[in-house]
Amino acid sequence: MARHCLFHTDVRFFDTMDDLTRKDFINQCLFQALNANNINFSQITKLKGSYTKMEVKKNEMEDALKSVEAAMREQKAQHKLEIATCYAKLERLKEENWDFLGWVNEIYPDGDDEDDEGGDAEETGGDTLPQDPNVDGSPSQQADTEVLADIHFISSKERSTTRDLPSGQYVN
DSSP states (O other), rough: OOHTTTTSSSSHHHHHHHHHHHHHHHHHHHHHHHHHHHHHHHHHHHHHHHHHHHHHHHHHHHHHHHHHHHHHHHHHHHHHHHHHHHHHHHHHHHHHHHHHHHHHHHSSSSOHHHHHHHHHHHHOEEEEEEEOSSSSSOOOOOOOOEEEEEOOSOOOOGGTTOOOOOOOOOOO
């Protein structure tokens, strides 16, 4: 049986061996088979060790992911609270701005009396102010020069729009 399963296919070679040589030959074959199995066993052991290390890393990464998710949930709640606080502050400032704008409009109403003054005031839409003759240090050449400044940057009809504050317009 051993000669058919493990060894040489030449039957005459195996039959010519004496018992001691056959036993020695069988032992060598079994030793080689065991060593080959040991090599596979060591590779399997190494793979199992690597697999265990990978499982440990996977578990560590899952734990880290869970802790990061918890931290992100806390930060999300914190940021929502900060945004709500900023939004409330913004709404309060908007209300103060509207109150201030109402106060400015009470003091400086958008009057239709500017139409009666005529001239340059209609073109720029601002109030007329007398110009200081010594602004640039030279003597005044025109006594009737006026400076037009736009005080009302938002009219009462346009409260929903926002624009930059004009710095003032000067016309000679």
